[in-house]
Amino acid sequence: MESQELPYVLVDCIGGRLGVYEDHLGFLKKRFHLITMKEYLENKTLLSKKIRAIYVWYHKPAINEELLQSLPNLKVVASAGVGIDHLDLKLLSSYGVKVSNTPFVVSTDTADMGMALMLASSRRLVEGHEMAVSPDTEYFPVDWLGVEVSGATLGIVGMGKIGYKVAERAKAFEMKILYHNRNQRKKEEESAVGAIYCKKIDDLLQQSDFVLLAATLTPQTHKMIGKRELELMKPTATLINISRGLIVDQDALVEALQNKVIKAAALDVTYPEPLPRDHPLLKLKNVIITPHIGSATKKTRWVMMEEMAESIEAGLAGLPIPREVLP
């Protein structure tokens, strides 16, 4: 097939680079004619009617009404990952645009990331590494006490696919597992991992040594962890967030960490991302921040890309869209 016959798909640039892995380009370019946002904006008249799909990676490009109005032949938006809080599904549907995501493939890696953050924070891996490689620090390991993960109480907020996978891992660490979720899991699912349901989040917050956030961002969960909730946590507890930054009131978190209301935080997500370089969270020793890399392993990112391509191809062929997200 000639490249001009391939469907035109809009992608964005992130930090001046194409928001697509180098390794994925060969696969994608065989199927699609990729147009960057910059190319599109420079050549709107020629391109607006040609673009039929948008490939959304790391929440980019932002899709608003103005963009939708300018793309009369847009049929599919394929979004990487499970969260779709960056998309206005009703608006997209009103323009006849179908949406897909990649909800299944990200769970294992994101759960691994939750465990990695919990272990890294509790055993002070980042601080320890910095000290161990620093040329002018005297190496004095007896200072480096952490807290135990094995046998501690883990409270999982949001027991969907990712939360449940965290529970499976935590079971191997002999943790006591509490969870809070809109709906209680089936008894057999609870007993398979030894998880105890807390209908009231307060009970979970008061008892947990580690509170791990794996809830979907919705208007109901927006800033659900605020000053009150942080004050309910133990002063020895750590907050881990692998879902979305906006689940937490970040100003309240900064205050709680500065005043030792809680012990520490380990965050794969913040708002905004990245944080401004002078943000107070970046100055705190009891905080670990990673750049939203829950699903960032080579294999998973490849499958995500394949699934997105598959959804675009199906949508453009008028077939049912795998993993379609309905408004």
Ligand SMILES: O=CC(=O)O
């Ligand atoms: O943030 C990542 C995802 O939504 O999968």
